[in-house]
Amino acid sequence: xxxxxxxxxxxxxxxxxxxxxxxxxxxxxxxxxxxxxxxxxxxxxxxxxxxxxxxxxxxxxxxxxxxxxxxxxxxxxxxxxxxxxxxxxxxxxxxxxxxxxxxxxxxxxxxxxxxxxxxxxxxxxxxxxxxxxxxxxxxxxxxxxxxxxxxxxxxxxxxxxxxxxxxxxxxxxxxxxxxxxxxxxxxxxxxxxxxxxxxxxxxxxxxxxxxxxxxxxxxxxxxxxxxxxxxxxxxxxxxxxxxxxxxxxxxxxxxxxxxxxxxxxxxxxxxxxxxxxxxxxxxxxxxxxxxxxxxxxxxxxxxxxxxxxxxxxxxxxxxxxxxxxxxxxxxxxxxxxxxxxxxxxxxxxxxxxxxxxxxxxxxxxxxxxxxxxxxxxxxxxxxxxxx
Amino acid sequence: xxxxxxxxxxxxxxxxxxxxxxxxxxxxxxxxxxxxxxxxxxxxxxxxxxxxxxxxxxxxxxxxxxxxxxxxxxxxxxxxxxxxxxxxxxxxxxxxx
Ligand code: SF4
Ligand code: SF4
Numbered sequence: 412x413x414x415x416x417x418x419x420x421x422x423x424x425x426x427x428x429x430x431x432x433x434x435x436x437x438x439x440x441x442x443x444x445x446x447x448x449x450x451x452x453x454x455x456x457x458x459x460x461x462x463x464x465x466x467x468x469x470x471x472x473x474x475x476x477x478x479x480x481x482x483x484x485x486x487x488x489x490x491x492x493x494x495x496x497x498x499x500x501x502x503x504x505x506x507x508x509x510x511x512x513x514x515x516x517x518x519x520x521x522x523x524x525x526x527x528x529x530x531x532x533x534x535x536x537x538x539x540x541x542x543x544x545x546x547x548x549x550x551x552x553x554x555x556x557x558x559x560x561x562x563x564x565x566x567x568x569x570x571x572x573x574x575x576x577x578x579x580x581x582x583x584x585x586x587x588x589x590x591x592x593x594x595x596x597x598x599x600x601x602x603x604x605x606x607x608x609x610x611x612x613x614x615x616x617x618x619x620x621x622x623x624x625x626x627x628x629x630x631x632x633x634x635x636x637x638x639x640x641x642x643x644x645x646x647x648x649x650x651x652x653x654x655x656x657x658x659x660x661x662x663x664x665x666x667x668x669x670x671x672x673x674x675x676x677x678x679x680x681x682x683x684x685x686x687x688x689x690x691x692x693x694x695x696x697x698x699x700x701x702x703x704x705x706x707x708x709x710x711x712x713x714x715x716x717x718x719x720x721x722x723x724x725x726x727x728x729x730x731x732x733x734x735x736x737x738x739x740x741x742x743x744x745x746x747x748x749x750x751x752x753x754x755x756x757x758x759x760x761x762x763x764x765x766x767x768x769x770x771x772x773x774x775x776x777x778x779x780x781x782x783x784x785x786x787x788x789x790x791x792x793x794x795x796x797x798x
Numbered sequence: 799x800x801x802x803x804x805x806x807x808x809x810x811x812x813x814x815x816x817x818x819x820x821x822x823x824x825x826x827x828x829x830x831x832x833x834x835x836x837x838x839x840x841x842x843x844x845x846x847x848x849x850x851x852x853x854x855x856x857x858x859x860x861x862x863x864x865x866x867x868x869x870x871x872x873x874x875x876x877x878x879x880x881x882x883x884x885x886x887x888x889x890x891x892x893x894x895x
Pocket of ligand 1: 835836852853854855856857858868872873874875876877878879880
């Protein structure tokens with residue numbers, strides 16, 4: 412294990428990719444992902460790795476180039492953010508339908524309009540139903556670890572699905588944190604070469620992602636859904652392997668001080684760090700509060716969530732996106748619907764907050780816990796909105 | 799890799815809808831879509847080959863006498879051959895239902 416160094420998280424994400432023996436990267440720069448794109452292109456240009464960096468003209472092209480390269484058996488990486496991810500949207504379900512293990516990093520940023528370049532989750536939420544494995548990192552170390560894990564997960568013979576690792580734009584990507592990199596030998600030991608299920612090659616003609624008539628389309632979609640659901644087993648297995656080799660544990664749902672907690676805060680991404688400080692404060696004041704952090708968003712880890720919230724009476728869900736004209740934030744909506752039949756399910760309080768880069772402080776979390784206690788129904792609320 | 803022509807159940811769908819037999823699309827006979835069929839009047843045909851080149855299905859072929867005919871297993875009845883044949887050697891007639 413290498414020593415800890417101070418590094419910007421976006422740069423560290425590119426460095427982590429540099430350890431993964433990639434063949435092709437096709438990345439279009441966009442704030443706040445640009446440092447990943449720039450630094451990865453430096454790594455390739457400086458000859459530190461033997462890979463092709465394709466300077467594409469758009470994100471539609473970057474994801475398409477990745478799909479094509481992946482179909483030939485290459486190990487590929489791309490990264491984007493916000494509008495870039497929206498521009499990729501058309502291709503995302505095709506990549507998963509073709510079972511191509513493309514690995515992506517997404518620096519979460521608000522989607523226009525109005526134009527806003529700061530952090531929230533409105534970019535990843537519209538991609539929810541694309542059939543990708545969707546994960547969220549909380550800090551820089553997790554970005555490094557999960558980037559490396561992503562290749563092993565995506566390419567595993569029992570998975571063969573693309574992955575997107577979310578890292579909050581600016582609030583995470585631009586932080587300088589003390590980080591520990593595994594050595595090249597350690598990564599080589601953890602991450603085997605890709606063994607593709609099939610490859611496109613002129614000497615051995617075959618087709619991928621073939622046209623479906625109505626007679627077979629339903630079966631194909633069920634097969635895709637099942638593949639994504641089943642991937643959880645392998646994801647957990649790979650995370651256990653990581654823990655064994657590197658000593659850092661990864662779980663689909665992380666918990667912090669949930670023992671005996673009747674109220675729990677649920678977060679996704681970097682705000683889990685702030686929330687944990689709030690939980691510390693509340694615990695000090697004798698309040699039975701815990702924290703639940705969703706690391707895996709797709710496939711949704713329902714069983715793990717049920718275990719994590721056992722005994723919880725009020726679950727306060729932090730949503731950094733909203734489904735306009737619908738049931739509220741996507742995370743709370745999902746949890747409400749999945750727990751609908753559970754007799755002892757907690758009351759679910761849904762706060763929409765942290766939109767477009769608005770800070771959510773320790774005091775805000777403490778205040779939200781107090782507000783949640785007073786709230787009578789389960790309607791959603793824009794926390795901190797000026798009335 | 800051997801595979802069935804048509805997966806019955808969802809778990810028989812190959813990952814990524816991959817097909818390992820080249821040219822297997824030809825097993826699907828698109829001729830059943832046709833509402834009209836092209837009929838060649840070879841007396842008017844000047845053997846220019848325009849119909850052959852324009853057929854979007856690629857289902858027109860040259861006979862040993864140098865005339866042209868459509869493979870009705872695949873001809874979708876689009877009428878492009880008849881439209882492009884300037885000596886008007888091709889007529890589109892209704893298919894009997
Ligand atoms: S009708 Fe259309 S499909 Fe049929 S032979 Fe003519 S051009 Fe080809
Ligand atoms: S386009 Fe008409 S004239 Fe030319 S080859 Fe075909 S049928 Fe004959």
